[in-house]
Amino acid sequence: MPYAAYDDAELMRIQSETLYLLDGRRRIIGINEPSQAAETAVFVGTTRFGREVLVAADMPDPMEEELRMQCERGTNMSIVQMSKTIETYMPVKQIWVGPAYVFPDKPIEPAADPGIVFIDQSNADLLETYFSEIKSELEERLPVIGCVIGDTAVSVCCSARTSAKAAEASLSTASDFRGRGLAAKAAARWGWEIRRLGRIPLYSTAWDNLSSQRIARKLDLYQYGTDFHITIQRNRL
Template structure:
């Protein structure tokens, strides 16, 4: 069983590319993942060394509980603004799936052989089918109405991306398709992850219905 800190480390590695020193190549200027046991912190490789060191001191002295301390977040933004303006703040819960292998679903695997199922509601995703594998959909009347794929992934873990057509929401299709995706990820020997923003109440409701385990909270300053 992986610890919460280990899961947060996997989450960071799945979400963002790192250089050989552990700094971010892609993603935010500053990433902080907090768990009940500790903190996983990442700094973008383009940040000035003095700025990075100043941020590290603030992070080290921050009282982290369930959410980032607002006062210290303001301090971190002020420090980052010395180099470049922070344009976006993102924060939300992060989850992991329990073992769902063998759990029955109605979802079907989407490949190039049945890619036409996406044309009505998810035509913008057709070109990304290879990148997002495994891809699963709930199909009604030969049309995909709910879709789950890998938003980002590594050989260790993958994070779910979920979409349901507007007229088909509220029918539990999202639960079915996400379970199918997670089961396939787990069959491949990888960790199935899910995350969302604090203001995305519908995604948090899905996480509760799926009985996902919340192992921490993430903060991104971009």
């Protein structure tokens, strides 16, 4: 069922403000992560109500206008044409397209499971074997939920980016432990914890990541739109 508190367009706007740091004109000045790298040239979030379009703050005005026109030409937005337009500005690094989901607005608390652990500084060593990069950014990634076997977290769901209203999930499982349903358990608990903190838990993935989409279906997440963004290779100029 659709998310009750906000419509799809509002959820997409909230997601865009969670993913990116924006200036007064709602142009992208960086990603909402510790590195704040400003590699995104354009972000397009499409819902049944329309499109949320963000461009890089240093994009020339004529190019921004051209990109927005391309996004507004009916439903047949051309990713190829947009990429060619951006290539006249800076080299395209990556094109990313995929569904955007939200967790249920009234989730059921996951059943108690001793293998699903809230990870903070007191037990951060659980991350050392497979998720040392999360351990090094632990405070920025809270809440961090681990599926633990022995003394090691083998699947982790944490916050990739957080805003006042929402948090975007980051989900990863060590290769030897995939296909066991562990990621879904970690994600369910993360979503519940985000709700408990008064934020909206968001989850997005790529169209070619079929396992991630299966997790979304298993957790009964609601797809409110589709994300598309193009990143650029600034250091080549």
